[in-house]
Amino acid sequence: MWTFxxxxxxxxxxxxxxKLRRLISKFSLYSKLPVFAIAALLTGCxxxxxxxxxxxxxxxxxxVDESATASDGESEAVLEILDVEKPNLKFGFIKLTDxxxxxxxxxxxxxxxxxxxxEIEAQSNWKVLLDRVxxxxxxxxxxxxxxPIGATIGFGTQAHIITAYSLDYNGNGITVSNExxxxxxxxxxxxxxxxxxxxxxxxxxxPIVDSYKQEGKDFNMGMVFPVSTHNYEIRYWLAxxxxxxxxxxxxxxxxxxxxxxxxxxxPPPQMPATLEAGTILGYCVGEPWNQQAVVKGIGVPVTTxxxxxxxxxxxxxxxxxxxNDTNPNTHIAVVKALIRAGKWLDExxxxxxxxxxxxxxxxxxxxxxxxxxxxxxxNSMTGTFVFQESDVRPMPDFNVFFKHNASYPHYSDCIxxxxxxxxxxxxxxxxxxxxxxxxxxDIYQPAIYRKAADMLISEGKASPNDFPAPDxxxxxxxxxxxxxxNKYDAKDPIGYINSFDIGNKESETLAKQ
Amino acid sequence: xxxxGNALKFCNVAGLPLLEPFVRLAAGEDVKEQLKxxxxxxxxxxxxxxxxxxxxxxxxxxVVTDSMKLPSPGETWAAGKELFAMHTAQRAADxxxxxxKVTEAVMFLAKxxxxxxxxxxxxxxxxxxxxxxALVLKKKAVQAANYKPTSAPTFVDQIITSLKTxxxxxxxxxxxxxxxxxxxxxxxxxxxALTPFIQVFKPVSPLAWLPLAFLVIVWxxxxxxxxxxxxxxxxxxxxxxxxxxxxxxxxxxxxxxxxSVDKDYMxxxxxxxxxxxxQLFKIILPASLPLMFAGLRISLGVGWMVLIAADMLAQNPGxxxxxxxxxxxxxxxxxxxxxxxxxxxxxxxxxLDRIMIFLRNLVSFGNPQAA
Numbered sequence: 001m002w003t004f005x006x007x008x009x010x011x012x013x014x015x016x017x018x019k020l021r022r023l024i025s026k027f028s029l030y031s032k033l034p035v036f037a038i039a040a041l042l043t044g045c046x047x048x049x050x051x052x053x054x055x056x057x058x059x060x061x062x063x064v065d066e067s068a069t070a071s072d073g074e075s076e077a078v079l080e081i082l083d084v085e086k087p088n089l090k091f092g093f094i095k096l097t098d099x100x101x102x103x104x105x106x107x108x109x110x111x112x113x114x115x116x117x118x119e120i121e122a123q124s125n126w127k128v129l130l131d132r133v134x135x136x137x138x139x140x141x142x143x144x145x146x147x148p149i150g151a152t153i154g155f156g157t158q159a160h161i162i163t164a165y166s167l168d169y170n171g172n173g174i175t176v177s178n179e180x181x182x183x184x185x186x187x188x189x190x191x192x193x194x195x196x197x198x199x200x201x202x203x204x205x206x207p208i209v210d211s212y213k214q215e216g217k218d219f220n221m222g223m224v225f226p227v228s229t230h231n232y233e234i235r236y237w238l239a240x241x242x243x244x245x246x247x248x249x250x251x252x253x254x255x256x257x258x259x260x261x262x263x264x265x266x267p268p269p270q271m272p273a274t275l276e277a278g279t280i281l282g283y284c285v286g287e288p289w290n291q292q293a294v295v296k297g298i299g300v301p302v303t304t305x306x307x308x309x310x311x312x313x314x315x316x317x318x319x320x321x322x323x324n325d326t327n328p329n330t331h332i333a334v335v336k337a338l339i340r341a342g343k344w345l346d347e348x349x350x351x352x353x354x355x356x357x358x359x360x361x362x363x364x365x366x367x368x369x370x371x372x373x374x375x376x377x378x379n380s381m382t383g384t385f386v387f388q389e390s391d392v393r394p395m396p397d398f399n400v401f402f403k404h405n406a407s408y409p410h411y412s413d414c415i416x417x418x419x420x421x422x423x424x425x426x427x428x429x430x431x432x433x434x435x436x437x438x439x440x441x442d443i444y445q446p447a448i449y450r451k452a453a454d455m456l457i458s459e460g461k462a463s464p465n466d467f468p469a470p471d472x473x474x475x476x477x478x479x480x481x482x483x484x485x486n487k488y489d490a491k492d493p494i495g496y497i498n499s500f501d502i503g504n505k506e507s508e509t510l511a512k513q
Numbered sequence: 514x515x516x517x518g519n520a521l522k523f524c525n526v527a528g529l530p531l532l533e534p535f536v537r538l539a540a541g542e543d544v545k546e547q548l549k550x551x552x553x554x555x556x557x558x559x560x561x562x563x564x565x566x567x568x569x570x571x572x573x574x575x576v577v578t579d580s581m582k583l584p585s586p587g588e589t590w591a592a593g594k595e596l597f598a599m600h601t602a603q604r605a606a607d608x609x610x611x612x613x614k615v616t617e618a619v620m621f622l623a624k625x626x627x628x629x630x631x632x633x634x635x636x637x638x639x640x641x642x643x644x645x646x647a648l649v650l651k652k653k654a655v656q657a658a659n660y661k662p663t664s665a666p667t668f669v670d671q672i673i674t675s676l677k678t679x680x681x682x683x684x685x686x687x688x689x690x691x692x693x694x695x696x697x698x699x700x701x702x703x704x705x706a707l708t709p710f711i712q713v714f715k716p717v718s719p720l721a722w723l724p725l726a727f728l729v730i731v732w733x734x735x736x737x738x739x740x741x742x743x744x745x746x747x748x749x750x751x752x753x754x755x756x757x758x759x760x761x762x763x764x765x766x767x768x769x770x771x772x773s774v775d776k777d778y779m780x781x782x783x784x785x786x787x788x789x790x791x792q793l794f795k796i797i798l799p800a801s802l803p804l805m806f807a808g809l810r811i812s813l814g815v816g817w818m819v820l821i822a823a824d825m826l827a828q829n830p831g832x833x834x835x836x837x838x839x840x841x842x843x844x845x846x847x848x849x850x851x852x853x854x855x856x857x858x859x860x861x862x863x864x865l866d867r868i869m870i871f872l873r874n875l876v877s878f879g880n881p882q883a884a
Contacts, residue, residue, distance in 0.1 A: 115656060267841070276578065
């Protein structure tokens with residue numbers, strides 16, 4: 001309405017308009033009134049598009065306080081300003097707390113600082129999200145780390161998808177129903193304590209699975225997607241205790257060959273309800289759906305993926321290679337905003353407490369984002385994890401968004417997924433060690449991340465210590481931080497695949513190729 | 514007493530027979546008779562609604578599982594009010610944002626001008642960089658000035674999207690079903706040829722059509738860039754699914770309407786030696802309109818019903834997506850919001866139905882039917 005009123009003013013300037021203009025020159029640009037007036041001056045343009053000429057005219061009519069606008073023009077002049085090809089973007093996400101960097105980048109204005117106008121839209125499931133990124137309905141999305149990898153090597157839908165930003169580490173848990181939990185306690189009396197010793201392995205679950213097999217009943221558990229971290233984690237956890245989670249083959253894409261436990265895909269938000277209905281007896285899923293089970297009293301989280309593999313990659317920001325080639329600067333701008341969001345999420349005070357997580361939980365609880373209740377989301381976000389009412393543990397690293405270089409796209413993270421895909425038969429043929437390194441270079445794009453990081457450093461929005469050293473080769477240190485203590489060296493993928501009891505075995509000659 | 518006749522006629526054509534007793538009361542007809550009608554058509558439904566609300570309230574106290582709870586009418590109403598409040602708040606925020614962006618645009622321009630000024634006194638690489646930055650800033654200024662809000666669609670936006678989708682789907686369905694229906698009605702051969710298709714495709718659920726619609730739309734758009742097309746893919750997929758499910762009642766009814774045109778009319782047409790097109794437009798179509806509209810009314814009802822499922826799957830940001838997203842949220846508000854949207858969906862369905870009745874009565878040549 002006000003625009004209309006002023007719109008009239010433009011054409012028939014009443015005496016008031018002159019007075020208004022005199023007033024404007026008295027105020028600096030930051031006061032409310034000129035804003036009003038600029039907007040009004042622009043509504044004079046009949047077309048819906050405001051052109052540069054219109055702006056020039058509007059700017060000419062307003063006395064801009066030079067010192068306020070370009071005071072540091074001297075120092076800013078040498079900074080590179082990204083020429084963003086596509087300012088209006090639409091990203092997809094799934095309602096999980098680890099979409100936080102996207103939500104924060106939007107809500108905290110990091111995207112708009114880069115001149116990006118981003119809409120983020122919840123998707124109904126991982127497959128729909130991937131398909132919509134591939135056919136261009138979405139510019140990019142919050143993806144499972146395995147999705148760009150699976151798509152690029154052609155497991156499921158084939159498309160070349162790349163990632164230059166890792167959204168987070170950890171953040172998942174494995175939950176079993178109350179009944180299974182009490183049976184596990186029967187098998188292992190130590191679990192009966194109010195605060196049992198962690199990590200809890202699947203050893204006490206094995207007799208239960210065996211007795212189900214004996215009676216010819218299926219032991220069903222849920223995970224969220226065939227190439228999801230959750231699938232590889234729950235398989236790792238089960239196989240570490242000698243429970244066979246089933247193999248994939250060319251024909252069997254459900255991954256149920258020789259399975260003791262039948263793993264099936266259930267969308268994350270439906271996990272608690274499906275568990276309550278008895279369709280599945282346990283599941284592996286991201287937050288808030290493990291805490292939801294505790295809050296509603298329908299299940300018990302037995303372990304988190306932090307215990308299965310400390311600081312394991314979880315979600316990435318994925319785009320198609322084609323999109324990246326068309327919009328290289330836009331991609332860098334997006335990564336810049338995400339890095340700032342990640343930093344914001346992991347900000348701590350002097351005592352090392354996470355300071356922004358409560359606010360993040362509040363933002364995420366908005367119905368258009370994660371939408372679960374704030375007090376469900378904030379448990380894990382603020383660094384506590386409720387295993388049972390009697391067993392509440394501080395887990396400051398349950399969600400890592402930025403520290404430990406969590407946001408850097410490490411080649412070794414990509415290779416771990418490839419080894420697991422081969423281990424369980426999703427990759428149907430043997431591949432030489434060199435293939436793993438090549439694929440990692442195809443999919444993970446640290447160069448884009450570096451470029452964004454360098455720009456942030458020169459703008460003073462980040463410090464060089466936030467990022468890996470310039471000579472870092474993209475391979476994280478060899479680690480044994482797994483629930484079974486197995487050693488993972490990304491430079492020897494063949495040796496790693498062969499180190500497991502359950503899973504495919506490769507011929508040793510491949511390691512040298 | 515002419516106004517009375519007109520008013521009664523209006524009540525009839527508009528499909529609002531419940532206003533009739535009031536008109537008759539005003540015209541001074543038998544009061545007892547009218548009160549009987551009023552109590553039958555107005556007081557009784559009000560009473561049953563009250564009973565329903567009471568039962569619902571009672572049910573809300575008992576239907577409680579560990580993770581879910583049936584919302585009471587009060588909670589549902591509150592959730593609905595909140596949804597509309599969110600909408601107004603969002604709109605205000607968007608307007609605020611737009612204003613800020615315009616200011617930002619002018620800031621960018623001022624910066625760009627400053628850089629151009631600096632470039633005049635600089636030289637070499639610095640000059641190039643300054644000029645390049647000034648250009649980018651000018652581009653940014655135009656972008657900021659033409660900012661379009663990117664907040665998530667509100668409940669009201671989703672209702673509007675749903676209505677648009679159904680309308681487009683319904684138009685597509687009508688454009689397919691009416692010509693084919695006329696053809697089948699006029700030619701028994703054609704009818705026999707198409708009957709198997711009609712019989713086989715009619716009972717298919719929207720969920721089965723959707724992947725096929727998806728495939729066709731994605732294929733049709735394979736060359737186009739997103740954002741440059743008239744409609745979003747998801748919107749079209751939803752709309753096409755709606756039309757595939759809702760064209761059958763129109764088709765069948767049109768066929769029936771055209772086939773059952775009074776023989777006397779056709780004989781008159783022959784006597785007058787009317788041409789084929791004259792026969793079609795002067796006699797056959799007008800005579801079959803009432804049945805055609807009866808079909809259209811069923812089609813629209815079916816379309817609105819399947820839309821929710823289509824939206825859910827196609828990710829079209831309408832009411833179906835609202836229901837699905839809320840279901841995924843699993844928050845304490847979820848079920849109240851879904852209950853409210855169910856009522857809204859029902860009320861909109863009722864209104865659409867009434868509009869169709871009104872249209873049908875307009876073309877039924879003095880034989881309006883109330884429902």
